[in-house]
Amino acid sequence: MTFNSKFKKLLTSITLVSLVALAGCNHNDDDEMVVIEPPPPTPVVYTYEVIVTNLTHAQPMSPIAVVLHNEGQLWQLGQSASSSLEMLAESGDNTAVLADAIAIAAQGGAGILASGMQETITLSITDNMPMMLSLATMLVNTNDAFTGINAMEISDLIVGESISIQTSSYDAGTENNSESMMTIPGPAGGGEGFNEMRDDVDFVAMHPGVVSQDDGLTQSALTQAHRFDNPTLMVMITRVE
Amino acid sequence: MKFTPIITALALATSSMAINAQQVEVSVTNLAQGIYYTPFLVAAHNADMSLYQLGQPASAELQMMAEGGDISGLSAMLTNGSADIIENPAAGLLAPGMSTTAMLDTADGNDHLSLVAMLLPTNDGFVGLNGWQIPTDAGTYTFTVNAYDAGTEANNEIINGGGAPGVLGIPVEPGGNGGTGGMGLTVVEENSTVHVHRGNIGDDDMTSGKSDLNNAVHRWLNPVARITVTVM
Numbered sequence: 001m002t003f004n005s006k007f008k009k010l011l012t013s014i015t016l017v018s019l020v021a022l023a024g025c026n027h028n029d030d031d032e033m034v035v036i037e038p039p040p041p042t043p044v045v046y047t048y049e050v051i052v053t054n055l056t057h058a059q060p061m062s063p064i065a066v067v068l069h070n071e072g073q074l075w076q077l078g079q080s081a082s083s084s085l086e087m088l089a090e091s092g093d094n095t096a097v098l099a100d101a102i103a104i105a106a107q108g109g110a111g112i113l114a115s116g117m118q119e120t121i122t123l124s125i126t127d128n129m130p131m132m133l134s135l136a137t138m139l140v141n142t143n144d145a146f147t148g149i150n151a152m153e154i155s156d157l158i159v160g161e162s163i164s165i166q167t168s169s170y171d172a173g174t175e176n177n178s179e180s181m182m183t184i185p186g187p188a189g190g191g192e193g194f195n196e197m198r199d200d201v202d203f204v205a206m207h208p209g210v211v212s213q214d215d216g217l218t219q220s221a222l223t224q225a226h227r228f229d230n231p232t233l234m235v236m237i238t239r240v241e
Numbered sequence: 242m243k244f245t246p247i248i249t250a251l252a253l254a255t256s257s258m259a260i261n262a263q264q265v266e267v268s269v270t271n272l273a274q275g276i277y278y279t280p281f282l283v284a285a286h287n288a289d290m291s292l293y294q295l296g297q298p299a300s301a302e303l304q305m306m307a308e309g310g311d312i313s314g315l316s317a318m319l320t321n322g323s324a325d326i327i328e329n330p331a332a333g334l335l336a337p338g339m340s341t342t343a344m345l346d347t348a349d350g351n352d353h354l355s356l357v358a359m360l361l362p363t364n365d366g367f368v369g370l371n372g373w374q375i376p377t378d379a380g381t382y383t384f385t386v387n388a389y390d391a392g393t394e395a396n397n398e399i400i401n402g403g404g405a406p407g408v409l410g411i412p413v414e415p416g417g418n419g420g421t422g423g424m425g426l427t428v429v430e431e432n433s434t435v436h437v438h439r440g441n442i443g444d445d446d447m448t449s450g451k452s453d454l455n456n457a458v459h460r461w462l463n464p465v466a467r468i469t470v471t472v473m
Contacts, residue, residue, distance in 0.1 A: 077270055077272060077338065077467065078270060078271075078338035078339060078340060079338075168462075168464070169462070171274050173274065173338075176457075177457050178457070179457070201274060201275075201337065201338070203337075203338040204338075205272055205273060205274035205337055205338050206272040206273060206274070206461065206462060206464065206465070207274070207462060208273070208274055208275065208458075208459075208460040208461050208462060209440075209460055209461075209462045211443075211445075211456045211457055211460065215442075215456070216442070216443070216444050216445060216456050217445050217456055217457060218445055219445070229462055230462050230463065230464075
């Protein structure tokens with residue numbers, strides 16, 4: 001009984017809805033019925049131009065990784081580095097960061113960005129306004145130093161608007177800062193890049209800077225020329241579309 | 242005549258601000274890789290108080306904190322000034338990469354936030370936030386802060402337990418990476434005012450050399466701490 005009465009009620013309301021729908025069509029009575037396909041929505045393209053300048057004296061930057069995302073972070077201070085960040089910070093290989101699961105769009109730089117040089121990286125995404133932008137690159141004459149931008153809010157940027165930032169440098173905490181020839185992948189060492197063994201504190205922190213042989217680390221392959229201080233990059237992000 | 246209502250409104254606004262005490266959550270993250278912080282002192286105080294002034298000599302209370310991590314002097318000074326304080330929120334040292342949180346209920350007029358702790362191992366290095374005006378708008382505010390040198394002790398970099406004011410030396414190296422037998426880098430501190438710390442030097446000789454600190458472990462670059470303030 002209960003079911004039945006509920007069913008009846010349902011039928012009644014369906015009828016009412018149909019009547020209302022018909023009433024709504026009244027103005028078409030005198031016209032031929034023409035079905036007008038709604039025009040496909042114009043795709044909205046979001047394009048960002050990222051201008052990166054290497055501010056160091058002699059720390060080439062590995063090919064830059066720029067990632068648009070709506071959640072997550074590339075790293076967290078005090079927390080263990082992801083394996084993709086470890087790969088970038090120890091060897092300069094950005095492929096794993098660019099392929100990170102949080103990325104909704106990603107673009108790598110053209111190649112090594114030498115000291116004092118500037119590069120423009122452009123990336124676009126259609127119909128999905130990105131909330132955040134992250135960027136990462138290795139200081140290649142180090143064991144595992146990297147610099148970049150972590151999950152910066154860009155959703156407020158209107159077309160033509162820019163954000164300019166100077167970045168600090170971080171230590172992935174995944175490789176001991178021995179500065180030895182065998183462990184520095186950049187031109188100062190020509191040594192090993194990525195090694196999955198983690199022989200350091202295993203959390204991301206601010207980088208303490210390199211010591212160098214000129215400043216008292218006898219085994220270091222680095223000289224005074226490779227020392228750096230913060231900031232290490234200047235980045236200007238402009239929404240161009 | 243026109244101004245009267247505006248002035249009244251202003252007066253009302255000001256008085257309502259003054260009686261509105263705030264609840265403020267303060268989080269500190271140690272951004273350094275090899276430096277520990279002694280127990281923090283976190284305080285909300287009025288606009289007239291300050292824990293230190295850059296370019297001015299340190300007070301005896303600041304010296305106690307910066308040379309030995311003893312916050313009792315600064316704490317008493319703040320309490321005498323009716324500040325709201327939280328001592329030692331991390332219940333001990335704040336290790337590299339770690340965070341701690343203090344919850345402050347601020348009284349009328351205590352709308353400036355300060356925070357200090359000594360950096361270990363250093364002679365008289367400290368991290369400081371000095372009289373940051375607490376916003377009246379609720380929200381979360383994040384910024385970073387730098388390391389300062391109290392200018393009260395020569396940075397000889399010898400670990401000898403010397404933490405009392407005026408006793409030359411570094412009290413302790415909590416991470417276990419300290420050396421011994423260093424000759425000492427210097428016996429003078431040329432700048433006796435509070436200034437930006439030039440960083441530890443260290444050396445790569447753990448049994449002799451100039452310093453007891455390790456140049457691959459105990460150096461840092463600014464900033465050294467991240468502070469997140471949430472105004473409820």
